[in-house]
Amino acid sequence: MRTDQETLTAEITWEDLLRVLEERPEWLERVRQVVLTRELLALPETVQELVELQRQTALQVQELVEVQRRISDHLLRLELTVENLVGSVNALADSLRTLSSDMARLKGFYLEMNYREKASAYFGSRLRSIRVMVPTDIEDLLEQYLTPKEIEDLVQLDLIVSGRLRYHPQRPEVMLALEISATVDRDDIRRARERALLLRKAGLPAVPAVAGAYVPPEAREIAHAERVVVFEDGRTLFWEEMLQFYNIAGAPEPVS
Numbered sequence: 001m002r003t004d005q006e007t008l009t010a011e012i013t014w015e016d017l018l019r020v021l022e023e024r025p026e027w028l029e030r031v032r033q034v035v036l037t038r039e040l041l042a043l044p045e046t047v048q049e050l051v052e053l054q055r056q057t058a059l060q061v062q063e064l065v066e067v068q069r070r071i072s073d074h075l076l077r078l079e080l081t082v083e084n085l086v087g088s089v090n091a092l093a094d095s096l097r098t099l100s101s102d103m104a105r106l107k108g109f110y111l112e113m114n115y116r117e118k119a120s121a122y123f124g125s126r127l128r129s130i131r132v133m134v135p136t137d138i139e140d141l142l143e144q145y146l147t148p149k150e151i152e153d154l155v156q157l158d159l160i161v162s163g164r165l166r167y168h169p170q171r172p173e174v175m176l177a178l179e180i181s182a183t184v185d186r187d188d189i190r191r192a193r194e195r196a197l198l199l200r201k202a203g204l205p206a207v208p209a210v211a212g213a214y215v216p217p218e219a220r221e222i223a224h225a226e227r228v229v230v231f232e233d234g235r236t237l238f239w240e241e242m243l244q245f246y247n248i249a250g251a252p253e254p255v256s
Contacts, residue, residue, distance in 0.1 A: 107182035107213070111180050111181070111182055111211070111212065111213065112158050112159060112180045115159060115161075115178065115180055115211055116132055116159060119132045119161050122211075122231065123161055123163065123176070124166075125166070126163075126165070126166055126236070126239065127161070127163030127164060127165065127166055127174065128163055128164050128165075128166045128171070129163055129164050130161060130162070130163040131161075131162045131163065132159065132160070132161055132162075133159075133160045133162065134155070134157070134159065134160060135151075135154045135155045135157050135160065136155055137160075138160075138202075138204075139151070139155075141202060141204075142154065142198075142202050144202070145201055145202040145203065146198060146201060146202055150198050150201075153194070153195065153198065154195050154198045154199070156191070156195070157177055157178070157179070157191075157192075157195045158178055158179050158180045159176075159178040159180060160175060160176065160177060160178065160199075161175070161176040161178060162174070162175045162176070165243075165248070172205070172248055173205050174205055174207055174243070174248055175199060175204050175205050175206045175207070176206075176207055176209045176229070177192055177195050177196035177199055177206045177207065177208050177209060178192065178209050178210070178211055178231075179191050179192040179195075179209075179210050179211075180210070180211045180212065181210070181212045182212055182213050182214070183212055183213070183214045183215075183216070184210045184211075184212040184214070184215040184216075184219050184223075184230070184232070185216075185219055186219065186222055188210045188212070188219075189208075189210055189219065189222050189223050189226050189228050190226070192208040192209060192210050192228050193208040193226050193227065193228055195208070196208035196209075200246075205246070205248055206246075207229060207242055207243065207246050207248065208226075208227065208228045208229065208242075209228060209229040209230070209231060210223060210228055210229075210230055210231070211230075211231035211232075212231075212232060212233075213232075213233055214232065214233070215230055215232040215237075220237060223237070223238065224237075224238055227242055227245050227246075228242070229242045
């Protein structure tokens with residue numbers, strides 16, 4: 001024989017139990033507390049927190065993407081600015097180089113005029129009966145000995161200063177083939193030597209020479225090796241040595 005409790009339990013179905021729980025919400029909550037663990041009960045709240053965290057993370061990522069986009073835009077503008085600045089600096093450098101080159105040519109031109117107009121002041125202590133000329137002044141003579149190409153090169157010579165050695169008994173004639181620059185360099189020395197040799201080919205007593213406001217030490221060494229006289233801001237280098245080398249005997253310097 002079944003007890004009352006067994007009879008009651010046997011008569012209650014799942015449908016009856018669900019209906020009772022729906023009618024008695026406090027029972028349903030109590031069932032939840034009994035059946036579900038604390039962690040399971042907290043799961044909806046945890047899921048909601050995760051959803052909120054994911055939403056915030058998505059916003060932060062979006063903000064990071066926006067920041068990166070802005071940084072990229074700034075970097076691009078900065079790169080364009082730098083490119084423009086580099087272009088401006090290069091243009092300025094080109095202008096300065098052009099200006100420097102123009103100034104060097106202008107100084108050289110002024111110096112050439114100065115040597116032409118004041119030849120006696122520059123060379124009077126060593127030469128007398130000074131004459132200043134350019135290759136075209138002796139073109140008829142040059143045509144007898146030189147090719148047209150050689151004459152074409154020779155007429156580029158800056159200046160010819162001709163005179164007689166002041167302190168030599170026989171007063172031999174000397175013809176200085178001068179290349180003049182504000183700062184004398186290797187090319188000036190080469191041109192002076194080559195063009196002096198053309199004058200000598202035409203039978204003239206030419207000696208190569210360079211003149212300038214400044215002759216760097218390395219240029220002086222080159223001039224000495226190339227047998228070229230140097231005139232630098234009132235000083236004369238290799239004079240006696242080159243007169244002897246080119247078979248134009250010079251006299252000792254006068255005692256001051």
